[in-house]
Amino acid sequence: METAPKSGRDVPPKKDKLQTKRRKPRRYWEEETVPTRDGASAGPPCNKKNRELRPQRRKNAHILKKSRISKKPQVPKKPREWKNPESQRSLSGAQDPFPGPAPVPVEVVQKFCRIDKSRKLPRSKAKTRSRLEVAEAEEEETSIKAARSELLLAEEPGFLEGEDGEDTAKICQADIVEAVDIASGAKHFDLNLRQFGPYRLNYSRTGRHLAFGGRRGHVAALDWVTKKLMCEINVMEAVRDIRFLHSEALLAVAQNRWLHIYDNQGIELHCIRRCDRVTRLEFLPFHFLLATASETGFLTYLDVSVGKIVAALNARAGRLDVMSQNPYNAVIHLGHSNGTVSLWSPAMKEPLAKILCHRGGVRAVAVDSTGTYMATSGLDHQLKIFDLRGTYQPLSTRTLPHGAGHLAFSQRGLLVAGMGDVVNIWAGQGKASPPSLEQPYLTHRLSGPVHGLQFCPFEDVLGVGHSGGITSMLVPGAGEPNFDGLESNPYRSRKQRQEWEVKALLEKVPAELICLDPRALAKVDVISLEQGKKERIERLGYDPEAKAPFQPKPKQKGRSSTASLVKRKRKVMDEEHRDKVRQSLQQQQQRHKEVKAKSTGAWPSALDRFVR
């Protein structure tokens, strides 16, 4: 690779020969009369382009590897010695001060790398190795590209920072509103709706629309930024929960008896009687599933794209009124009165996992957007943060004076807890760290006890539904500052929304794929594989992948006598045998070492024999 530019400069006639040897592949639609040499110069074919790109990328990869080995935190600079004489020379004669592609920070690239290199692969054939290399190169390339495009995420999250030693929790909403610009200040508002009882609320996925339902039947949806009311109705029935479906045009309302679906005009579209006495609603946007938890103890998954119930699971734990979804893997978390939190997927009749969290019943559950942390609060007045990455152990625990009745995570990992009529917000150190429960980041007192909490996506806003209405409060650093314009665009037009809807429906993830590890699809079904192998061996009567016995090659000049052949065979056999012996010896030694390491802990006492 390094020699490639040199050769290009030193020996121009060689290049010709090279070209003759490796001609550009001729496309069938190109005229056969076109001379090869002319073709090479005339139209820049894709392959050539590729060839040009490849050395660049390889160069890049090489450097990246180097920098990774050295573990340098600073941005590795692209070495300058790689200069293409042709490209250097410009029309004006000026030299490019930063030749080559722009440097990429390693950490960012690392973020986009998805191949798990922790496992050492068994020795592979050359062909396999080349395939693996190609895959790794592709990953490298795509991750570099993604890292480079991070530049486009212009917005940065901001946080409240107290002036030396000042407690941020003491800063009240009025102060914040005063400090921020008018547009942001307008995002803090109160809706005084004392008539129809405590409110539940829900923001649409784009964060543009807000729907809320009062216990006494008041249902309304509005564009909360412009404060434009979309609809306002009274369903004349108790409203337990309200949730937007995939877009702001559809609205699911859990009413006293059944689940109803309204459109953004307030027209009732469906009344789903198979979901009765629903207490909580969750919508899984990528699967188009509406999960409902009912008083009767059933967790029902309703596919809203086809209107079918995918699964109705009996949780066998009495009334269900604590539910949240894990946005990372679309697993539903249910809190039970026996202090456990169970994790559910529509593919399994039993919970995927059960975690004992509290001594009393669980009052609220929330999972952060990365699917790493789960916050739970129980009747024992404790607030716990669990690690969901396999261990399910509590990371931090705090006893709250009154216990938290409602919990919610923001997109950037802020945790809010509603305790009575007070809302406490905790923030973590960085984005990936769990919120530290030492000091609340912000507190706010409301005019009534909290009934619903949600952070607005892509906004630094927390919506609180309480008995006195709705409060939208400013929480700096809560929302993701950069939105994906193709995925959830707050400013999208109607046409764009329709377009997105079609695309989203096309990319709908099957409900069966919900499991604890969302990357399970990138894994081979080992059990079926083994089974297939076994069956094949049985069918054929022999193992086609088994190693063939050594067959000595025939040699000339009398060296291929039977005796020598046998000798050679024996040699190989002996070598194999020795290998085996060596391996077994090694294993034995290892075992011995392990035993020793165990035994050195403490001298066995004579009384140990009684230990059972």
Added chain:
Amino acid sequence: MTANRLAESLLALSQQEELVDLPKDYLLSGSEDEGDNDGEREHQKLLEAISSLDGKNRRKLAERSEASLKVSEFNVSSEGSGEKLVLADLLEPVKTSSSLATVKKQLNRVKSKKTVELPLNKEEIERARTPLEQEIFNLLHKNKQPVADPLLTPVEKASLQAMSLEEAKMRRAELQRARALQSYYEAKARREKKIKSKKYHKVVKKGKAKKALKEFEQLRKANPAAALEELEKIEKARMMERMSLKHQNSGKWAKSKAIMAKYDLEARQAMQEQLAKNKELTQKLQVASESEEEEGGTEEVEELLVPDVVNEVQMNADGPNPWMLRSCTSDTKEAATQEDPEQLPEPEAHEVSESEGEERPVAEEEILLREFEERRSLRKRSELSQDAEPAGSQETKDSSSQEVLSELRVLAQKLKENDQSRKQKASSEGTIPQVQREEPAPEEEEPLLLQRPERVQTLEELEELGKEECFQNKELPRPVLEGQQSERTPNNRPDAPKEKKKKEQMIDLQNLLTTQSPSVKSLAVPTIEELEDEEERNQRQMIKEAFAGDDVIRDFLKEKREAVEASKPKDVDLTLPGWGEWGGVGLKPSAKKRRRFLIKAPEGPPRKDKNLPNVMINEKRNIHTAAHQVRVLPYPFTHHWQFERTIQTPIGSTWNTQRAFQKLTTPKVVTKPGHIINPIKAEDVGYRSSSRSDLSVIQRNPKRITTRHKKQLKKSSVD
């Protein structure tokens, strides 16, 4: 009449002599009878002869006295004719032939000649040569035993002579009665043996047991020493029972009952009775109900024992192994009975005559009985002798009563202790090894022992732990409880390490849930608390009370254990009941068979939640997800890890930049609509060919182009 008598007595004497001379033939008592009858007949004849003296010489016809089916010359009796019939007369021809006279004479001469007597006979017997012989002769002489021809000792002869005819008759009558009785008894025994009614046997056995018990009670009142002996006997019997494994529902009967027990109430009851009996019998020093055979056994044992208390040590030494004793005695007895007919009669008779006034017939009777016994099995030895014997032994056993009393006291104490130990066992369910008591205060300690937790489940333990911890958390001073605990700890010592182990895992879980976490200082305290302080406190109290009872941890652990059990791979049992052995309802295949045909499931990989006490992870395979996964490895990959690496990077536009997405999804072959696709040619692949053969080769197998072919190709291309 005197003459008559005389003749009779003489006859009897001769008969007796005959009998005595052939002691071996006492079995053949028929001969005796015959003799008797003959005498009678003779006597009758004599009377007739006398009566016929008065002139009327009437010849009486011979009459048949015995019945016979055929009247023939072979059954001729000469009775009544008054003269003897000799065979020689019958054989003789009516007329004497002169030709045979000489031969006859010769024969007569030969007959008249006496055979040569063996000269050695007397001298040999008299003179003993070897020391052993001398010894034997000495012994015989000492005891006045007959050495030579007369087999009766002088004493015997004297006694025989001393007996009168009446006495002899009386004896005979007695003997006959005894025989009859014996036969009755035998018949009765046979009949009883044939009775198949279990109930009857049960009743009999029970009656016997009751009787024995009553006797024992009486004996205890009357004769404590004998009672003690009896008690010892009972103890022996109990030991035997314990050793014999009887009444443990393992016999044929019990097994058959076990099958029926499921459906039949009676059978069940019978089984339970059996078990109760077993329990009763195996309990220490309880009055056991003796069965026949046991009695016999103990009897035999007792016979050997010296009755005095002084010798008890020895007895105890022998005690633990009743089998040895039994077998020993039975052996000797058997040997004795076997040898009886040859050797014993003289000494026994001797003994009898010496010890008591009783005479031969008694001994004879005994002999008879013993012979009878010999024919029967050892166990069914007659009671006659046994009944007689203890009475005799009892008399001798009357020793110092005080010692006996002290013995009894000791026994009573033992009994008490046993009772207590049984109670303890009952309290500790027998699973826990007996706790060594330090101070002898069982009454005080018993409640404590009863309080001890049964180690049936770990959950209780857990609960206790939890409670303890709760107490610690509350930091309530509980001196009483602590005292109890401290008392309890030494008792639990053997189980302590186990507990610790359990603790190690569980404490973790406890910590998870019960650690006092620092409370959050909040600026804005919820208003409710400020407004209604007391109510809040009340509420909190209520919550605590409400959740004090139901232990969340226990429930969870139970659930988890169940889930773990359910997810464990099951063993495959291939046993076919009834294959190679009897089968049926309630019959299980033998353990060996089951072990042989049990295919143990391989131990699965360790559970993910093995070390996470508060988590239960479902290990079931998600088949719905598996349906979407790749299940066949594509060509160049040999291991699934390799392939997984190549599919781990997403290629969708959601995860990639536009450029990367386009690049990742560019098709390998680009086609343009509307253009004709010509078939491939060698030139397209990169070879210029001239000869057809080359082309064909390439086309057929383009991969395997040998070097020779390449060379050829090159040449052709150069050309």
